[in-house]
Amino acid sequence: QVQLVESGGGVVQPGRSLRLSCAASGFTFRIYAMHWVRQAPGKGLEWVAVLSHDGSRKSYPDSVKGRFTISRDNSKNTLYLQMNSLRSEDTGIYYCARDAAEYYYYIDVWGKGTTVTVSS
């Protein structure tokens, strides 16, 4: 079945780095765009990044631009999120998600999430 499994979350000090991974299975990974969406404790959803199916187009909101980098390895069916210069406001659950299109349209598959805590 279609599945996304995130890993790499944990507790990290402010200013440090963390890399999240998302293993995809049950579908042809290379033809779909992929997203990261996060949720701070008790708060709503915040879109973090999108990467086109072939890795040629990507975008971020201002809140993470210049600090986070989304990438993918289509040969390994894996999505990544490199997070640098982490801040306390980056704390939350990070969801890997599949878009229905090659770049962005609607998110039709979500992982269960991995938790990132930025704290000294």
Place this chain on the structure above:
Amino acid sequence: DIQMTQSPSSLSASVGDRVTITCQASQDISKDLNWYQQKPGKAPKLLIYDASNLERGVPSRFSGSGSGTDFTFTISSLQPEDIATYYCQQFDNLPLTFGGGTKVEIK
């Protein structure tokens, strides 16, 4: 950035009631709007795309309408399993943005 304003932020209704949630965009987004359901402790789930298209497998009591800046999400007959927070999300322009959410509870 396009701001998405949902209302109400929470509501309480009885089983069988009709529930309506509104979402307003800060600029014209045509029909580039999706609706998601998030149950407590779970990942979000797509319910409606393109403002009014029901995702496969989603019960027909859920529906969406609207275009431009004003959108409506409706549950025609609230069921106990519909307890969740509902989010609208625009994809007309990057960055993608979500509404603040509407928490639906049973009275």
